[in-house]
Every structure is written in C-alpha cells, then in structure tokens.
Amino acid sequence: MIWQLDLILLLFVLICAIGALTVKDLLGAVIILGAYSFFMCILWTEMGAVDVAFTEAAVGAGIGTVLFIAAVSKTKRRSKD
Amino acid sequence: MLEYIISKYNFWIYVILMMIGLYAMMGKRNFVKKLIGMNIFQSAIILFFVSTGVKAGATVPILSGHGHGHGHELIEVAKYINPLPHVLMLTAIVVSIATTGVALAVLILIYRRYNTLEEDEILKIRKDTGV
Amino acid sequence: MKVIALIAALMTGALLIYGTEEMPDWGDPNSPASSHVSPKYIQEATEKTATPNIVTAVLADYRSYDTMGEVVVVFTAGIGCILMLRKKRKGEGD
Numbered sequence: 001m002i003w004q005l006d007l008i009l010l011l012f013v014l015i016c017a018i019g020a021l022t023v024k025d026l027l028g029a030v031i032i033l034g035a036y037s038f039f040m041c042i043l044w045t046e047m048g049a050v051d052v053a054f055t056e057a058a059v060g061a062g063i064g065t066v067l068f069i070a071a072v073s074k075t076k077r078r079s080k081d
Numbered sequence: 082m083l084e085y086i087i088s089k090y091n092f093w094i095y096v097i098l099m100m101i102g103l104y105a106m107m108g109k110r111n112f113v114k115k116l117i118g119m120n121i122f123q124s125a126i127i128l129f130f131v132s133t134g135v136k137a138g139a140t141v142p143i144l145s146g147h148g149h150g151h152g153h154e155l156i157e158v159a160k161y162i163n164p165l166p167h168v169l170m171l172t173a174i175v176v177s178i179a180t181t182g183v184a185l186a187v188l189i190l191i192y193r194r195y196n197t198l199e200e201d202e203i204l205k206i207r208k209d210t211g212v
Numbered sequence: 213m214k215v216i217a218l219i220a221a222l223m224t225g226a227l228l229i230y231g232t233e234e235m236p237d238w239g240d241p242n243s244p245a246s247s248h249v250s251p252k253y254i255q256e257a258t259e260k261t262a263t264p265n266i267v268t269a270v271l272a273d274y275r276s277y278d279t280m281g282e283v284v285v286v287f288t289a290g291i292g293c294i295l296m297l298r299k300k301r302k303g304e305g306d
Contacts, residue, residue, distance in 0.1 A: 001137060001239060003087055010094045017098055017121050021105050026113050033117050040124055048141045048162040049131045051267045055171050056124075059178050064120070067178075071185040072113065075192040079111040080199055088237035093229055100225040108217030136246055137239035142266040144258050156255050163246040164253060164266040171271060172282050179289035186293040 001047070009043045026079050030068040037061035091132055098125035110200045112188050116181065123177045127170045134163035142167070 016036035023029045037060045044053040102125060105118025142164040144156065188198065195203050236243035253270060263269040271279060 001135065006091070010091070014094065014098065014101075017101050020117050020121070021101065021109065021114060026111070029114070029117060033120060036121070037124070040128065043128070044131060047131060047135050048139065049134070049167045049170075050141050050143075051265075052127075052131055052167050052170050052174070055174050059174055060124070064178055064181060067182050067185055068113070068116075071188055074189050075113075076198055079114060081110055081114070088239075089232055089235070091238045092232040092235055096225050096228045096232070099228070100221045103224060104217055104221040107220060108214045132238065133243070133245045134250075135239050136241040139241070142254065144264045144266065156258075158251040158254050159241045161254050161266070163250040164257075164270060165250050166245070167267045168270045168275065171267070172278060175282055176285055179286050183289050183292050183296075186296045190296055 005046060006043070009039060009046060013039045013043065024079050024081075026072050026077050027069070029079075030065060030072060033068065034061050034065040037064065092129070095125050095129045095132070098128070112191065112198045112200065116184055116188070119184070120177070120181060123173070127173055127177075130166045130170050130173075134166040136162055 013036060016032055016039055020029045020032040020036060023032060037056060041053045041057045041061065044050075044056065099122055102118045102120075102122030106115050106122065109115055109118060136159060139160055139162045142161045144161070191203070192198055195206055197203060197206075236245075253274070254266060257266045257269040257274075258264060261269045261273045263273065
C-alpha cells in the first residue's frame with residue numbers, strides 16, 4: 001500500500017482504457033483491453049486482494065480476451081470510430 | 082490540502098474510469114467498442130468495491146499460525162484486510178464474464194443478419210427495408 | 213449524439229466526485245465497511261471452518277448458496293450461447 005505505486009498503476013490503467021477505446025483496429029483494441037485487465041490484476045495484488053487478482057487474471061484477462069478475439073475473428077476487424 | 086488529495090484521489094480516478102466506460106457505452110457507434118466500454122465500467126465498479134476493504138498497514142486475509150486446536154487466542158482485526166468485498170467481487174467478475182459471453186453471441190447474430198456492426202448503418206438498413 | 217453522451221457522462225462523473233466528499237479516507241482501518249460485520253468473520257472463520265484463507269472460507273462455507281447461484285448463472289449463459297450460435301438445419305426456423 002504505497003500510494004505512489006498505486007498512482008502510477010492507476011495512470012497505466014487509465015491510459016490502457018483510453019487506448020482501448022481510441023484504436024480503430026478492433027483486434028488491437030481487444031489486446032489493449034487484455035493489458036488493461038492485467039494492470040487491474042497488479043493493482044488488486046497491490047491492494048492485498050490476492051484472490052480477486054488471480055480470478056481476474058484467469059477469468060477476466062484470459063477467457064474474456066479469448067471470447068473477444070473469437071467474436072472479432074467471426075465478424076469484421078475494422079471499426080469506424 | 083495534499084493529505085486530502087492523497088486520501089481521496091483513488092476515488093476520483095475510479096470515477097474517471099467509470100465515466101470513460103459510460104461514454105463509450107453511449108457515444109461509440111461500434112458494438113464491440115460498446116462492449117469494451119461495458120467491461121471498463123464493470124471493472125471500475127469492482128475496483129471501487131475492492132478498495133473499500135483496504136486497511137493501511139494490514140496484510141492479506143490469510144491467517145497463519147492460527148490453526149484449529151488452539152482456537153481461543155484473539156486475532157487482531159486491524160492486521161488483516163476486510164475479506165467481505167473480495168468475496169462479493171469474485172462473484173461479480175464471473176458474472177461479468179458470463180454477460181460478456183452472451184453479448185458477444187448476440188453480436189455475432191447481428192453480424193450474420195445485417196453484415197455490419199455499426200449502429201447507424203444498422204438503423205439505416207432497418208429504415209430502408211421498413212422493418 | 214456524441215455531445216449528449218459526453219455531457220451525460222460528465223454530469224454523472226461530477227455528481228459522483230461530489231459524493232466522494234463523504235467517503236472515508238482511503239485505507240482507513242476504522243471505516244464503516246471494516247468495522248461492522250467483517251471483524252466477526254476475521255476472528256471466527258478459521259476456528260469454525262478450519263480454513264486459513266478467510267476469503268475461501270466465506271465464499272465456500274458461509275455463502276455457498278451464493279456460489280451455487282453463480283454456477284447457475286454461468287450455466288444459463290453457456291446454454292444461451294449454444295442456442296444462439298448453433299448451425300440451423302434446413303427447414304428449421306428462419
């Protein structure tokens with residue numbers, strides 16, 4: 001619980017969130033969302049919530065990214081905004 | 082002033098994350114972008130709930146040395162982080178992935194029918210065909 | 213449309229930031245969330261369930277009906293995905 005480390009991790013999370021929404025390539029956006037989930041996982045480990053952190057690493061970042069990639073590969077990869 | 086900012090800036094950043102997700106759900110036209118916004122919204126709220134259990138100077142809620150057998154020594158509560166928000170948010174993470182899966186299935190159905198994922202194009206097709 | 217969405221998001225955010233005024237400080241050990249119910253769990257969970265990890269003890273012992281409901285949710289989501297994405301046979305449905 002060092003607040004400087006917490007601030008840096010929160011800024012990374014913010015940058016990943018904005019990046020995932022501004023990238024026009026949907027596959028890239030989904031990968032950035034996976035990076036967002038892993039930063040969130042580091043943040044939770046830093047807060048002491050280890051169970052939540054490994055559930056997020058397995059379920060949120062793993063299965064979520066796989067589901068998104070499957071859906072994007074079945075549909076279109078380009079986005080207009 | 083600096084102490085006030087240090088004690089509150091976490092909540093402000095969670096609110097900013099939540100605003101990003103809410104804007105993406107309302108303002109973006111691509112359905113995948115809307116779903117990404119929904120994910121960001123959900124994890125911002127989960128982050129807020131987990132952070133209500135944080136105690137300064139406490140450790141993870143796993144007891145060591147307090148096994149069964151010698152049960153009557155009192156455990157110091159301030160030494161362990163509040164475990165209840167963690168339990169509830171474990172459930173919330175799994176449920177959020179379930180909703181994302183169903184939403185992606187609906188999205189694939191929409192793509193099969195309209196051959197596009199942009200909201201305005203779908204509305205235009207529906208208007209032209211008079212459905 | 214995007215302008216309306218931006219204004220709505222900003223107004224929601226402003227309201228919520230105004231609401232954080234009343235929140236306890238971050239990491240406060242005496243905040244309401246950590247002073248009402250959770251001390252009882254921290255003190256008694258290991259003795260009653262013989263599990264050192266309190267999160268697991270609450271998840272699988274005290275609230276196992278909650279976890280069972282979660283399994284139902286995941287099962288329903290899987291059934292829904294299978295029903296929506298299966299290949300249609302000829303002469304069935306649209």
